[in-house]
Amino acid sequence: MRSVFNKTLLEIAKKDKRINMVLADIGYGEIEPFAQAFPDRFINVGVAEQNMTGVACGIAMEGNIAITYSIANFPTLRCLEQIRNDVCYHNVNVKIVIIGGGLAYGALGVSHQSTEDLAIMRALPDMVVVAPADFVEAEAATYAMIEHQGPVYYRCGYKKEPPLHQGRIDFKFGKGLIAKEGKDITLIGTGTITYHAYQAAELLKKQGINARVVSMHTVKPIDKDLIIDCAKNTGGIVTVEEHQITGGLGGAVAEVLSEAGVSIPFKRIGLQDSYVHIVGSHDWLLDKFGFSPENIAKTAKGLIK
């Protein structure tokens, strides 16, 4: 997915001269085409994320669009105050892109696992929070991010994720996408883990359960109408996020449901308020922490009874 993002951005940047990339010494093997094509719109500030964000803000305030880009938590947590005070409070055109959300960098360890980002970014006023599920969403989200006036947080996958959607999609910030129709229950995912929700729906189908699958690519602003529609027309919701269960997608969906006075069977799948204290690859960790299609299907089935 990161290649899709970088290629798309390069295409957009050929026409839109406002686009600047501001890096903190991360992006090897991906950012070189941009750096070579637009040396005057590219800067590597060195290993200094606070400065990356402040410099990006200064560049954006001069009428540009500045993209900060790094892996996992690097462009969010170290420089959270710069994102809040400089970028969001001034509502400037800085786009924060991370490669490898959730457990994507598995065996690299906790420092490289971005598992609180959705909650933290979602708490910031004027911030859009987006996590594309597959390549077509990633491409569309890149265009939407550049078109959007103001800060955007973009959580990008880092490898060759399978396609969730067949054919064209109508991608808009704040509008979830139904990847599969169903009437018995809804599985709502965000980001690349949504594909596991889709696989879970396939498993459920074999057991006679028809699950709807929603890609909630925009965690903020969240698609309230779609959530309420899922509650009313499918009777139950399971959220799936590669993230702590507090404050992210599941939290956002729960807020919508409870404020709407909708009481339905509901379950959040995510990390259970814990860091990853074991060692393993992305896929292995996903299984260990309950993200396997089998476990998602089992959780959904448990809600229906």
Next chain:
Amino acid sequence: MLTKKQICDFEYLAVKIRADAVMMTNLQHSGHVGSSLSMADLLVVLFEKVLNVAPKNPKGPNRDRFILSKGHAAAGLYSIMAEKGFFPKDWLETYYCDNGKLCGHISHHVPGVEFSTGSLGHGLPVTVGMALDGKRKGKKHRVFCLMSDGDCNEGSTWEAIMLAAQHKLDNLVAIVDYNKVQALGFSKDVINLEPFAEKMNLFGWAVKEIDGHNFEQILDSLSIIPFVKGKPSFLIAHTVKGKGISCMENTVASHYKCVADDKLEDAYKELGV
């Protein structure tokens, strides 16, 4: 060279800034009066002689950019900006008040204020971004950042210092209101910045060191920018925290306090208003 008349005018303005800062911080018994008092003379020269800014056209593309990184000294900056006509003078009396026009730390919601600060270490990175963009686009305007010595404790400030030199941003001027006092003590006892000038030279900046209360020295130092072609400029302005009001001068308390009600009259008398 400044004429006697100019020096007289500058003194008048500096007194006005100091008196306003005393008045404003006393309104709701807020703090940071010492931080406004120490930079008052710098502000006078900047706004009277150095900065190319237009109160009636505060967003003009060719304006010099000026960021106050020590945002807690908002009262002083608001005073001179009101004097220059960026906004009505009666806004000053609403400082820190309910439904007021001016909050305790400098805010971009006020016309002419380039950037909001309040947490230290944020100003210089943003000015580096602005200066970099200006340079790449061949713009002629300059970018100024007025910092405190406390600002120079922050890692982000040093990240920006290194980057500015790396990219030879000679359209950037950092001015330190070096009043030697920070929130919990004297800077020499907290984080000693000395040898400050030498350090900044080694970091690749062109450095000047002046008396930050001497109008001639301030003006001379800023009359030619950059100090050295191809290097960002660093002006270390030696100042006195709380300058002009003896009960405040060179005290740590002046970082937190205002001039108390029962000392107001004496303070104004000392300032000569």
